[in-house]
Amino acid sequence: MDSQAVKRTDGWKSRIASELVEMLGAGAVISADDELIAYESDGLTGYRVKPLFVVLPSSTAEVSQVVELCNREKIPFVPRGAGTGLSGGALPSREGIVISLSRMNRILDVDVPNRVVVVEPGVVNISVTDAVSAEGFYYAPDPSSQIVCTIGGNVAENSGGVHCLKYGVTTNHVLGVEMVLPDGAVVTLGGPAPESLGYDLLSLVVGSEGLLGIVTKVFLRIIKKPQMVKTLFASFERIEDAGASVSAIISSGVIPAGMEIMDNLSINAVETTVGAGYPRDAGAILLVELDGPGAEVSAQVPAVSGILRENGAIEIKLAADESERELFWKGRKSAFAAMGKISPGYYVQDGVIPRSTLARVLGEIGELGRRYGLRVANVFHAGDGNLHPLVLYDPEVEGESEKAEELSGEILRVCVEVGGSITGEHGVGFDKKGFLPLMFSEQEIDTMNLVRCAFDEEGLCNPGKVFPTPRTCVEPGMKKPGSETHPAREMGELF
Amino acid sequence: MSHVTELSRMVSNFHVPGSGDADSGVPEFGFSSEVILYPETVEEISRILGFASQKGIRVFPFAGGTKLFLGNPVGAVGAALSLRRLGRVLFHEPSDMVSTVECGMEVREFQNAVGCENQLFPVDPPGLNSGATVGGLVSTNLCGPMSTRYGTCRELILGVRAVRADGEIINLGGKVVKNVAGYDIPKLMAGSLGTLCVLAEATFRLYPRQPFSRTLVLGFDSHVSCSQAAGAIFAADVVPTCFEILDGRLSSEFAAAPGAKRSVLLKFDSFEEAVIEQIKQVREITSGKSASFIEMGDEDSKELWDSVREFPFSSGASFSSKLTLPVTASVEILSDIESDPALSGVTVRCLSRPARGVALVSVDGDGEEAVRAARFLENLADSLGGRIMFSGIRRELRERIKAWGSFGEALFLMKNIKRRFDPGDILPGEKIFDAD
Numbered sequence: 001m002d003s004q005a006v007k008r009t010d011g012w013k014s015r016i017a018s019e020l021v022e023m024l025g026a027g028a029v030i031s032a033d034d035e036l037i038a039y040e041s042d043g044l045t046g047y048r049v050k051p052l053f054v055v056l057p058s059s060t061a062e063v064s065q066v067v068e069l070c071n072r073e074k075i076p077f078v079p080r081g082a083g084t085g086l087s088g089g090a091l092p093s094r095e096g097i098v099i100s101l102s103r104m105n106r107i108l109d110v111d112v113p114n115r116v117v118v119v120e121p122g123v124v125n126i127s128v129t130d131a132v133s134a135e136g137f138y139y140a141p142d143p144s145s146q147i148v149c150t151i152g153g154n155v156a157e158n159s160g161g162v163h164c165l166k167y168g169v170t171t172n173h174v175l176g177v178e179m180v181l182p183d184g185a186v187v188t189l190g191g192p193a194p195e196s197l198g199y200d201l202l203s204l205v206v207g208s209e210g211l212l213g214i215v216t217k218v219f220l221r222i223i224k225k226p227q228m229v230k231t232l233f234a235s236f237e238r239i240e241d242a243g244a245s246v247s248a249i250i251s252s253g254v255i256p257a258g259m260e261i262m263d264n265l266s267i268n269a270v271e272t273t274v275g276a277g278y279p280r281d282a283g284a285i286l287l288v289e290l291d292g293p294g295a296e297v298s299a300q301v302p303a304v305s306g307i308l309r310e311n312g313a314i315e316i317k318l319a320a321d322e323s324e325r326e327l328f329w330k331g332r333k334s335a336f337a338a339m340g341k342i343s344p345g346y347y348v349q350d351g352v353i354p355r356s357t358l359a360r361v362l363g364e365i366g367e368l369g370r371r372y373g374l375r376v377a378n379v380f381h382a383g384d385g386n387l388h389p390l391v392l393y394d395p396e397v398e399g400e401s402e403k404a405e406e407l408s409g410e411i412l413r414v415c416v417e418v419g420g421s422i423t424g425e426h427g428v429g430f431d432k433k434g435f436l437p438l439m440f441s442e443q444e445i446d447t448m449n450l451v452r453c454a455f456d457e458e459g460l461c462n463p464g465k466v467f468p469t470p471r472t473c474v475e476p477g478m479k480k481p482g483s484e485t486h487p488a489r490e491m492g493e494l495f
Numbered sequence: 496m497s498h499v500t501e502l503s504r505m506v507s508n509f510h511v512p513g514s515g516d517a518d519s520g521v522p523e524f525g526f527s528s529e530v531i532l533y534p535e536t537v538e539e540i541s542r543i544l545g546f547a548s549q550k551g552i553r554v555f556p557f558a559g560g561t562k563l564f565l566g567n568p569v570g571a572v573g574a575a576l577s578l579r580r581l582g583r584v585l586f587h588e589p590s591d592m593v594s595t596v597e598c599g600m601e602v603r604e605f606q607n608a609v610g611c612e613n614q615l616f617p618v619d620p621p622g623l624n625s626g627a628t629v630g631g632l633v634s635t636n637l638c639g640p641m642s643t644r645y646g647t648c649r650e651l652i653l654g655v656r657a658v659r660a661d662g663e664i665i666n667l668g669g670k671v672v673k674n675v676a677g678y679d680i681p682k683l684m685a686g687s688l689g690t691l692c693v694l695a696e697a698t699f700r701l702y703p704r705q706p707f708s709r710t711l712v713l714g715f716d717s718h719v720s721c722s723q724a725a726g727a728i729f730a731a732d733v734v735p736t737c738f739e740i741l742d743g744r745l746s747s748e749f750a751a752a753p754g755a756k757r758s759v760l761l762k763f764d765s766f767e768e769a770v771i772e773q774i775k776q777v778r779e780i781t782s783g784k785s786a787s788f789i790e791m792g793d794e795d796s797k798e799l800w801d802s803v804r805e806f807p808f809s810s811g812a813s814f815s816s817k818l819t820l821p822v823t824a825s826v827e828i829l830s831d832i833e834s835d836p837a838l839s840g841v842t843v844r845c846l847s848r849p850a851r852g853v854a855l856v857s858v859d860g861d862g863e864e865a866v867r868a869a870r871f872l873e874n875l876a877d878s879l880g881g882r883i884m885f886s887g888i889r890r891e892l893r894e895r896i897k898a899w900g901s902f903g904e905a906l907f908l909m910k911n912i913k914r915r916f917d918p919g920d921i922l923p924g925e926k927i928f929d930a931d
Binding site for chain 2: 111113114115116157158160164165168169171172187188189191192193194195196197198199200201203204206207208224226227247250251252253254255292293294295296298299300303352353354355356381384385386419420421422423424425426427428432436439440441443444445446447448450451452453454455466
């Protein structure tokens, strides 16, 4: 964070503040230092930047006006939802404006016959399900922060959750968006129809980490609640056997709604914290959730139980009722928070590996932990190979947080080596942009920049994220970047 | 040395149309090309496009040639680039249920390859049995009845290896089912009709094959009873792999439910007891609504599903259209079409795929009446909040019926994307974009 601040005069700042207040009202513009502190970071609190202003628009028109102003004055701007992201995607730009969508929190339409709910971006994820639950429907993507995270952030990060093995991630549940482009224009991509024609721009926007514009309305697909849900709990002596069970279950023709593995360290952290009833001496536990038509689930339960036994499960339990099912899940959902009870600090990593490499990767993570002298707990969405290693460290011990960060990076290298990804659901953001070249060549990252330039030629929308080095849009097409100065860089913007 | 000669030297195989050594695999293009190139490696494609972009030679990529009728006609190009020599499965890890395949491979062949491991590449595009390739599948994003359960190619594609118009080879996406690193460019490729990059390889998510399958055909005497039954099925605790509604004409022509006003086709795949239970449920909820109820095994229903899959592109009509609509509109459109006087002078066939919000319509008629029908459908799609594309348009109608309805506000962004990816328009953009 060593960039120099943009040279803006106090007079200029006052003028911009006045314009913003005129547009939005005084209560929707934050400029006082003590109030700006809350917006200095997102869920990844290790990075902090104080923005120039934070604005709280209440409508698409207001967002558009603010963005037009930013465009005119060449002010970088960063969209922000609930600020729960873990990759620094909502980290402010120095001398930039944070556009918080928290006041755009209305559910605009519930259309059950067409299976569509239309929401503003500040609507909390769980509120969508709450709005349609009585009708027997729900919104499938369920990130662990779903009681606080917002749909706008979910769209930006293409959020997943524990049930995305069967039902997919956010991109599979967004039918359309209204968005304010980086020049202030408002466009609608997609809509209430499940399919679209032409270039799939919507799939570019979902997961674009706020670099292509600001989403102001989202058409969400809702799905019918399954007739039956059954949750199996299995414990294993070795985590490799839990991993082998996952592949065997899917190969048998069963796609569970979710499959989650926790290792011994995680189990004990959870038991210490919430007492979910997991066996402390198990090498790993596996949760398998099956859902669908009653007859199908009823047929799957014995089949899955047999596979678990064949793969060395010590104990297999089927949740007898909803309260026991909730208890099974309580431990898993508390896992991250539980780490705080056994370690003063922890670093959450998010990498993806092919399922078939699970044993190898876990072995390498263990070896890395030993080499760095740090404990690593493993909690992961096993069905889709999405690992969340938790690197435990003591921030009071000099150099340990740096070691934890380095170890986390090494884990990502292992993920890529085996054919995986540096992120499955948290995004690249600010935190991982330096790792993008592990997966992609310069030409490939240039190709991604072509997309960004098609939406944001000025590069003002959430600059300094995702791309490891500055890239311009000066030459349409294939010319190598680097010879021109990015406008935001001229202003001293961070990259 | 002519450009054609230089291009020809970059590949092991090529064909100059009219030279008398015609390759039997070359389809009827509907556009002219000075040379047809058959690269065998992605590096050869890279050299071809690198040269073509330097010289401003337009290149049209194709593979099976089964869907060349989609999109606007392409004008003259310097070279056609056939992917047919790129036809291998490069990677298949059964325990990951992921496979990478070269884009010239036939979809059916790919399905057979992964089927050996009891796995399923769950697409059934038109042309499946007549040479449809993986590249064409991705390029058109045209899928069949199984998209009800599995979605289209856009939902299945995880990664691509492609060559940009300037010849750069790029690998985007990945080989894991969950990945949010960078923009989802593989999905952008799906449906881009080869206007952005030449696809060389694609990586897909696979599914397990299901052990038991049954087809149901329900006949109805009226649109109202059919619509009510479809709504009840949609709301029931059943998960069909395929769910189609046919109008009266198709019900008879496909021998689904001859004489019925409408028919509903359902296919279930799962454990045997689960399929039987779902059939029982459908029988109960449609009791009193359907006039006939037939249950069929795979062999008995094969011909029916073949017909459904190929519709409307095999109908030999004046034109075909695909409408993407909200779910309920995709059902009610059957009634809208039937009752509107604007379509009284033409023969219309219509199939609805409600779970996808898709209606497929073929129109047979002459001159003004066909054009009027096209306008009607375009306006209908607009008024219902949907989009429309026309295909297989008879030559004499092509001046008056364009391939695409409105793209709405997305159009200028689509043009921006095209301009960024291919500033020289080496890969013919007119497939999608009308001349300004």
